[in-house]
Amino acid sequence: MLVLGLQGSPRRKSNTFILLDRFLQEARTKGCQTFMLEVCRKQILPCKELVICEKNGECPLLDDMHDQIYTLLRRADVVVMATPIFFYNVPAQLKALIDRTQTLWARKYRLALTDPKRSFRKGFVLAQGATRGKNLFEGLQLTTKYFFDAIGATPAGNLYYWKIEKPGDMAAHPTFSEDVRKAAADLLDPLVRRRRVLFVDRDGAGLAPMAWAFCQIHAGDRIDADFAGIAPAGTLRPFLETAMTAKGIDMGFFRPQSINELAPSFSPQQVVALGADVMETVASRFEKDPVEMTCWELPTFDTQDSEQISRLCKAIEEKVQESFGMA
Template sequence: MLVLGIMGSPRKKGNTDYLLSLFMKEIEEAGVRTHIVEVGKKNIKPCLEYSVCEKKGICPIDDDMDEIYSLLREADVIVIATPMFFYNAPAQTKALIDRSQTLWARRYRLNLMDPGHKIKKGFLLALGATKGKNLFEGINLTAKYFFDAVSASFEGSLTYRNIESRGDMEKHPTVLQDVKDAAENILRSYLTRKKILFACRENACRSQMASAFARYFAGDKIDALSGGSAPADTINPIMIEAMHEKGIDMAFRKPKSIDEVVSKEKPDIIITMGCKEECPFVPGAKMENWELPDPSGKPIEFMRDVRDEIEKRIMKLSNSL
């Protein structure tokens, strides 16, 4: 499981940084993996309205957004932390939000669903210097539609007024309890899931499909991981096409090594699909092998057969949990 933080303030070690760090610390203490994108350090160009995303579901601008799209897809929870600049997010953070139009287009123009759309959550942390009652109206609307674009439900916010000088957030009388309660609430539905690692050789076809189906059909029961004993450079384009036929979006996924995955998360179950003796031993993890042929290099008809067999097995696995 991944909780992704988007640090929207250009100021280091300021009030926004403190608030997000406090939130992520609570998440980590629950045993959950976190990652923070510091927006100010990323090369994120503003949307230039090429409209390629509307037609093809990709953005032609060459910058760091592909990396961020991948993290937005992987995350179970996305947390935006931002100060108020003219009743909304700072320009660099707003650029990231605007560029999420690519994910919106994949969902609403191309009719492709993020495998995690049923369980993905979004949460807002925001603060501003003034006391105005309308201070957070703009950012709440922006967050609502951003989270919808990235296939996350907007689960709420923590907002703080009259936060101006460095250190004001640390002095706030309720912030520690606020963050503790919010983190507990947002994690509650995730922590009882079985953590299952689907493993194959390249992590480009079988294990990717299995983890996507598990997330799609049983994300409330399964925390799906995937890895390969010898990961490929990219996922298989024929696999992407075959999954698109099911309406499941596999864009922005990246092959990972099994060792990389288990170094960050300890699975309860490892289901292998061809990596055989190269799969690592994880103490306490139950091992299971699915006899599935490798569709790499095969035509799409072969890929469809493997896809459909994986789907059936995932449904059976879900029903057994």
């Protein structure tokens, strides 16, 4: 399970960094994979309102949003947005990232696609500013509400701190560490208790992501699933995206991952090998771990034949529902 932190301050070792780092440390102690995205060190072009994303769900601007950040936002189970208050909102660099998630908004509302993690992904806000006024976080509240909606995350709380200004102020705050520990426990404990299931195929780009997506859609609040390939392809296979789009499921921005890269941060309790040809490799990869192994044999199919693909899709969805008690 991935906890993604968006570090919105341009200052190094900032008050925001201290807050977010504490949250992510806590997440790691619970076994979560974490990633702190230093937003101000990334190349994120401001939205140019070309409105192309509203037609085809793709943003034509090529930068770190395209290369990395859309994928991270999609993979995350929890997005923690950490920010200083600049003029009653977030710094411009973070606002650029937020505006560019219009692409995800468009996929949801214009193209009517469902992100497989949408029903259980959570959003949390850590924020601080210099003054003491009661309205300090009002601007931020509306922005984060609609940001979380665009990225398919349910708002799940916040910690706000007033009178934090100079470097070191946050670290010296008497209760922040304990506040963060408690907030992280409340948010993450139910999510880390989900059963961890890994779907594996040869290239991590076809059957495994398909089974994974159905599993997340039907049981995301009970199962923490991921997918991987033995020798991952560079992108998901076009037949998969076409078949899932026809069912209204959004596979956009997900990428194949290697079983060797994923395994150190994700220790599955159950591994489903899609096809006998991958079972042997998967079994040897997990031979020292106490993992339940399952092999699903599926009919061979022609990736150019849409009827065969839609039968395959149905077979995988039914297999997921039977195997995980959702039938």
